[in-house]
Amino acid sequence: xxxxxxxxxxxxxxxxxxxxxxxxxxxxxxxxxxxxxxxxxxxxxxxxxxxxxxxxxxxxxxxxxxxxxxxxxxxxxxxxxxxxxxxxxxxxxxxxxxxxxxxxxxxxxxxxxxxxxxxxxxxxxxxxxxxxxxxxxxxxxxxxxxxxxxxxxxxxxxxxxxxxxxxxxxxxxxxxxxxxxxxxxxxxxxxxxxxxxxxxxxxxxxxxxxxxxxxxxxxxxxxxxxxxxxxxxxxxxxxxxxxxxxxxxxxxxxxxxxxxxxxxxxxxxxxxxxxxxxxxxxxxxxxxxxxxxxxxxxxxxxxxxxxxxxxxxxxxxxxxxxxxxxxxxxxxxxxxxxxxxxxxxxxxxxxxxxxxxxxxxxxxxxxxxxxxxxxxxxxxxxxxxxxxxxxxxxxxxxxxxxxxxxxxxxxxxxxxxxxxxxxxxxxxxxxxxxxxxxxxxxxxxxxxxxxxxxxxxxxxxxxxxxxxxxxxxxxxxxxxxxxxxxxxxxxxxxxxxxxxxxxxxxxxxxxxxxxxxxxxxxxxxxxxxxxxxxxxxxxxxxxxxxxxxxxxxxxxxxxxxxxxxxxxxxxxxxxxxxxxxxxxxxxxxxxxxxxxxxxxxxxxxxxxxxxxxxxxxxxxxxxxxxxxxxxxxxxxxxxxxxxxxxxxxxxxxxxxxxxxxxxxxxxxxxxxxxxxxxxxxxxxxxxxxxxxxxxxxxxxxxxxxxxxxxxxxxxxxxxxxxxxxxxxxxxxxxxxxxxxxxxxxxxxxxxxxxxxxxxxxxxxxxxxxxxxxxxxxxxxxxxxxxxxxxxxxxxx
Numbered sequence: 001x002x003x004x005x006x007x008x009x010x011x012x013x014x015x016x017x018x019x020x021x022x023x024x025x026x027x028x029x030x031x032x033x034x035x036x037x038x039x040x041x042x043x044x045x046x047x048x049x050x051x052x053x054x055x056x057x058x059x060x061x062x063x064x065x066x067x068x069x070x071x072x073x074x075x076x077x078x079x080x081x082x083x084x085x086x087x088x089x090x091x092x093x094x095x096x097x098x099x100x101x102x103x104x105x106x107x108x109x110x111x112x113x114x115x116x117x118x119x120x121x122x123x124x125x126x127x128x129x130x131x132x133x134x135x136x137x138x139x140x141x142x143x144x145x146x147x148x149x150x151x152x153x154x155x156x157x158x159x160x161x162x163x164x165x166x167x168x169x170x171x172x173x174x175x176x177x178x179x180x181x182x183x184x185x186x187x188x189x190x191x192x193x194x195x196x197x198x199x200x201x202x203x204x205x206x207x208x209x210x211x212x213x214x215x216x217x218x219x220x221x222x223x224x225x226x227x228x229x230x231x232x233x234x235x236x237x238x239x240x241x242x243x244x245x246x247x248x249x250x251x252x253x254x255x256x257x258x259x260x261x262x263x264x265x266x267x268x269x270x271x272x273x274x275x276x277x278x279x280x281x282x283x284x285x286x287x288x289x290x291x292x293x294x295x296x297x298x299x300x301x302x303x304x305x306x307x308x309x310x311x312x313x314x315x316x317x318x319x320x321x322x323x324x325x326x327x328x329x330x331x332x333x334x335x336x337x338x339x340x341x342x343x344x345x346x347x348x349x350x351x352x353x354x355x356x357x358x359x360x361x362x363x364x365x366x367x368x369x370x371x372x373x374x375x376x377x378x379x380x381x382x383x384x385x386x387x388x389x390x391x392x393x394x395x396x397x398x399x400x401x402x403x404x405x406x407x408x409x410x411x412x413x414x415x416x417x418x419x420x421x422x423x424x425x426x427x428x429x430x431x432x433x434x435x436x437x438x439x440x441x442x443x444x445x446x447x448x449x450x451x452x453x454x455x456x457x458x459x460x461x462x463x464x465x466x467x468x469x470x471x472x473x474x475x476x477x478x479x480x481x482x483x484x485x486x487x488x489x490x491x492x493x494x495x496x497x498x499x500x501x502x503x504x505x506x507x508x509x510x511x512x513x514x515x516x517x518x519x520x521x522x523x524x525x526x527x528x529x530x531x532x533x534x535x536x537x538x539x540x541x542x543x544x545x546x547x548x549x550x551x552x553x554x555x556x557x558x559x560x561x562x563x564x565x566x567x568x569x570x571x572x573x574x575x576x577x578x579x580x581x582x583x584x585x586x587x588x589x590x591x592x593x594x595x596x597x598x599x600x601x602x603x604x605x606x607x608x609x610x611x612x613x614x615x616x617x618x619x620x621x622x623x624x625x626x627x628x629x630x631x632x633x634x635x636x637x638x639x640x641x642x643x644x645x646x647x648x649x650x651x652x653x654x655x656x657x658x659x660x661x662x663x664x665x666x667x668x669x670x671x672x673x674x675x676x677x678x679x680x681x682x683x684x685x686x687x688x689x690x691x692x693x694x695x696x697x698x699x700x701x702x703x704x705x706x707x708x709x710x711x712x713x714x715x716x717x718x719x720x721x722x723x724x725x726x727x728x729x730x731x732x733x734x735x736x737x738x739x740x741x742x743x744x745x746x747x748x749x750x751x752x753x754x755x756x757x758x759x760x761x762x763x764x765x766x767x768x769x770x771x772x773x774x775x776x777x778x779x780x781x782x783x784x785x786x787x788x789x790x791x792x793x794x795x796x
Contacts, residue, residue: 004310004315004323007306008326008327011327012330017688018685021291021680021681021684022288022331022685023335023338024335024338024677024680024681025284025287025288025677025678026285026288026331026339026383027335027338028677028678029281030285030335030336030339030342030375030376031338031339032281033278033281034367034372034375035346035347036274036277036278036350037277037371038344038365038368038371039347039350039351040273040277041368042363042365042366043270043351046362046363047185049360049361050182050361053361054119054181054361056117056118057118057222057257058224058256059222059238059239059255060221060255060257060260061221061223061246061253061255062088062220062221062252063221063250063252065214065218065219065250066085066217066219066249067216068217068218070249074221074242074245077241078233078241079225079233079235079238080223080242082224083222083224084116085218085220086110086115086205086218086220086222087107087208087209087217087218088107088208088220089105089106089212090644091105091164091165091644092104092165092638092644093164093173094163094164094165095162095163096162096163099631099634099635100196100197101197101634101646101647102196102197103197103199104162104173104198104199105199105200105201106166106202107200107201107203107220108202108204108208108209109203109205111129111205117223117224118181119181120180121180121361122178122179123148123177123180124148124157124158125145125158125175125177128144128177128202129204140170140171141171142171142174142204143174143176144173144176145177145179145201145203146175146178146179146199147184147187147199147201147359148178148180149195149199149359150187150196150200151175151178152195153196154199157175157178158175158177159174162175164201166208168641173201179200180361181200182262183260183262184262184359185263186261186262186266186358187199187262187359194652197647197651197652197655221251223242239254242254250579250580250582252525253525253578255525259525264748266358271745272745279740279741280458283678284674285379286451287451287682288332288335288379288681289383290447290682291448291682291685292332292383292386293386293387293389294444294685295689296328297387297390298689300391321391324387325384325387325388328384328387329383332380332383336376336379339375340372340376343367344365347365349666350365351365353663431717431721434718435721435722445686446725447729448678448681448726449678449679449682449726449772450726450727450730450733451678451733452676452682452767452768453727453734453764453768454734454736454737455671455675455678455734456672456675456763457730457738457756457760457761458737458741459667459669459672459674460668460671460672460760460764461760462664462667462668462752463664463665463760464760465742465753465755467757468753469597472541472543472596472753473597474649476545478537478538478622479536479539479624480508480537480538480622480649481630481648482623482630482633482648482649483620483621483622483646483649484498484623484637484643485512485644485646486618486619489513489579489580489617489618489619490618490619491616491617491618492616492617495509495621498621498640501633502636503625503633504623504625504633505623505624505626506536506623507537507622507624508531509605509618509620510529510531510538510605510619510622511529511531512529512530512620513579513619514577514579515575515576516575516576517561518573518574518575519571522564522565524564524599525578526599526601527600527601528575528601528602528603530602530606531602531605532604532605533606534549537622537623538622540593542593542594543594550603550604551591552604552607553587554603554607555587555601556592556602557593557602558592558595558600559593559594560746560748560751562589564599564748569590572587573587573588573589575587583612587603596751596752597750605618630648630650675767676767676771679767679768679772679775680771680772680774683771683775684778687715687719687775687776687779712783715783719776723769727765730764730768734764735754739754742754
């Protein structure tokens with residue numbers, strides 16, 4: 001073994017605890033990077049494979065009722081490669097032993113022409129037509145495949161049966177298999193992660209056609225486009241060409257894949273994870289570079305004589321610099337190896353959580369070797385950049401200069417003393433003078449602890465944000481207990497029937513209509529909700545908890561929708577109705593509101609009815625019920641033929657919290673642990689370096705009669721002051737970090753409100769203080785064991 005390599009091992013053995021804490025910080029940064037981005041790669045790979053194998057469609061459209069003969073005309077549209085039609089209906093599902101309101105989306109599968117697009121794969125059980133003729137055991141029993149997410153959430157398995165209200169008639173769905181489809185990778189009601197309240201069922205299309213008088217007709221369309229290189233028209237031009245013939249049959253404007261609910265939710269999650277996996281690890285690696293710079297600078301400074309001796313023996317500057325770089329690389333490589341293992345394990349755990357929300361035929365965690373190499377390259381480059389200047393500054397010294405100890409520090413009165421602050425104790429003056437003598441190191445140490453505080457704030461912010469979203473949505477906005485919607489727009493007289501059902505205390509009517517808002521070349525498909533001018537059961541609430549009300553004859557738009565269409569208050573926008581007679585008219589923009597979810601548009605219901613040239617028409621109702629009457633009310637609504645479905649606010653909230661509460665807790669715990677690693681790394685390394693630099697001074701004070709506690713106070717007091725300054729700075733940095741990340745995560749589907757509760761700041765402070773206290777105890781033990789004779793012999 002070479003002499004320098006033996007020296008390297010001795011140096012590592014002497015500074016093993018510092019090397020370990022730095023390696024842990026490096027591991028946290030590399031591990032966080034690999035955890036998030038390997039999960040992103042796994043999601044993207046599972047998505048691409050599943051979409052390709054299942055022939056996921058590019059365009060989706062719905063109509064009221066169109067003849068199958070229309071398909072040939074649609075296939076002739078330039079750019080269209082394939083067209084597939086089916087029948088779909090949303091029905092109410094009854095589960096044995098449960099009173100929760102559940103909705104099911106029934107999708108017809110043609111026995112003679114199996115799906116070519118959005119193909120269904122069976123994960124368990126039999127295929128839809130493998131168990132028999134597809135008609136079930138009796139006229140009232142229908143064989144069905146059920147989506148895997150709903151089956152798992154409700155404990156359904158092949159052979160079980162559930163009830164379904166199909167066009168007013170009670171039928172039984174016999175589960176023959178558990179299925180998957182690229183169209184429902186994410187299957188939740190209105191984009192909510194509620195797998196217990198919404199399920200997808202594939203049944204014989206002939207059954208649906210007979211039940212809804214749809215023989216020879218369809219109401220749902222899927223289109224696959226020709227490869228871009230093989231067509232001369234854009235996606236938008238194909239959509240416009242499809243919209244024209246579909247409009248005659250009550251068809252809304254077709255949607256591109258990017259607007260399909262399942263795909264949009266998946267893409268949004270990939271975007272969020274990519275942002276988190278880039279921003280937070282950057283902080284860890286920056287702190288690691290700072291720690292390496294401080295440690296290596298001190299190590300090189302204490303080995304000036306050894307460097308001089310090496311030069312005298314003929315070692316070149318490059319060889320000595322490589323020796324110290326090798327020390328850095330050993331520490332970083334150890335941290336990187338741990339980070340790769342940590343990233344692989346945590347990435348697999350994260351993919352496991354995603355598997356409960358997104359359902360693919362094959363979904364496995366994968367860590368691409370290129371990603372690991374990228375993490376390694378970034379980590380090593382950051383470490384070398386953080387230490388190279390410190391190494392070069394010393395190895396460039398001539399042997400004669402290196403043999404002399406470094407010049408003693410220059411001390412002067414502190415800023416507080418110069419400002420005339422009186423009453424400073426000698427110990428406090430010594431602490432402040434030492435901190436001011438090295439302002440850059442002190443500032444970076446404070447910054448490192450502040451970064452740990454900011455990361456804890458960031459990790460627990462998501463819990464606060466979800467609580468605000470839930471409180472705003474389910475308490476301030478949805479003040480009703482139950483919502484009921486109709487199969488199609490109908491006279492508001494149905495409200496009188498609902499008002500007579502058991503337990504109803506109050507009721508409000510709603511009118512939802514799908515439209516396309518057009519401003520010049522900008523278009524956006526949305527749902528306009530018409531509600532009472534002063535609604536009490538469904539209020540429009542912004543991110544600050546303030547209520548907004550539609551007034552006049554114009555629209556109230558969410559701010560993101562207004563920005564997307566480049567609209568301002570007072571502008572007029574063209575409204576193309578995607579329902580019934582397909583009217584077109586213009587409306588003014590009366591106001592905007594900063595909502596958290598979706599691109600929404602609101603309007604006074606009476607004004608909306610007038611614009612649609614219809615009477616007092618409604619499509620849904622929100623109701624407040626007496627306590628304990630919800631089950632009886634929901635059962636009573638099953639007798640209303642026009643009621644397409646109902647949902648309970650309490651049941652939806654409970655179902656969401658079962659999934660989100662655990663995931664948020666896991667995420668905040670992991671980030672808190674990572675932040676504690678940073679705090680320990682910064683505090684412990686700075687204390688150890690300060691102890692090494694001031695050993696002669698501290699030993700001298702002990703000889704002069706200072707107690708261990710007084711001597712420890714000089715060193716740990718500096719650490720305490722740094723932490724006291726870092727805590728408020730870290731909280732401010734956490735607030736800024738949250739603002740930056742939420743801005744990057746902002747999407748059409750969701751906007752996280754910047755809401756950080758006091759408990760989050762308190763938790764961040766406690767986590768960092770606990771990590772600092774643990775470090776202080778270790779350093780205090782070293783101070784107590786200080787060998788005064790050896791310390792006083794040093795030339796420094």
